[in-house]
Amino acid sequence: HGSAFFKDRCLNWIESGTMCMTCYDRCPLRGEGMVLDMGYVPAVGESCVGCGMCEYVCPKNAVAVVPDVQKREGMIRLLRLRRLVQVAVLLLLAALPWLNRDGFTGMKGSLFAFDFFGLPFADPLGAVQIGLSGIIPGWRLIAGALVVLAVALCLGRIFCSWFCPFGFLSELVHAIRGRRPPKPLKHGFRSRAVIALVGLALVPLLGFPLLNQLSLPGGLSLGFLTAAAPLSSKTIHTVLEHLLFFAVPFLPVITVLAVELVTGERLWCRWVCPQSVLLALMARLPVAPRLRR
Secondary structure (H helix, E strand, C coil), X not given: CEEEECCCCCHHHHCCCCCCCHHHHHCCCECCCEEEECXXXXXXXXXXXXXXXXXXXXXXXXXXXXXXXXXXXXXXXXXHHHHHHHHHHHHHHHHHHXXXXXXXXXXXXXXXXXXXXXXXXXXXXXXXXHHHCCCCXXXXXXXXXXXXXXXXXXXXXXXXXXXXXXXXXXXXXXXHHCCXXXXXXXXXXXXXXXXXXXXXXXXXXXXXXXXXXXXXXXXXXXXXHHHHCCCCCCCCCCXXXXXXXXXXXXXXXXXXXHHHHHHCCCHHHHHHCCHHHHHHHHHHCCCHHHHCC
């Protein structure tokens, strides 16, 4: 039977003016397993397989899994596939700069702007910042941003759950910690939205895409590019300088993962990441659930 939903516990029903989308945002079958009733209130859909993700993340215990062995086995296979995709994406980002150095051009770029055999993908927030900084974005950057937004509209926040390399590393940190991370609080999206809005307001004053500095997935992919860049012996003289040159781009990622290991919370994904805001907004549009059916 999948999952059971209790309206007397759900924040959307018991607290006026509160919009909590935690279960809907984290559902691997978003739009089918967890749907939006009346266009904006999460509800269990007919395709729910009972994976337990909604029960796990709900801050009010408003969802409970009803055992169904067959559906659970199907969900386990889906979760294994997701993990395989996450590992493949991380390995691809690490290997791609070296492949590009050897002449392979089918795929190239970073998570800010990526070319997949001629199809452009780009960070929508990055494209907006380029425009706000006074530079007219190129057509491929605009097209890539629109492609990513269209994917979010049709498939939800699939990048966050399937393709984000930092999200994968954050999940591994909590697996190593050996405990389930605390359930997210209801104002996580508001926190990320405020950070995104403040950053966008500062971009015209500073003249550069400030929020790109807060993109850990983008920074991770740029770190791999830096590691593969040819170095001049005149620039770097010692082994220590070599190590620092390659390590510096990864320091923000390592620092955040260390903090999350200590606190037991996925602080960045839930409270800080500004790049997820536009994707979440697209996934919450009233037309989005209809497109996923």
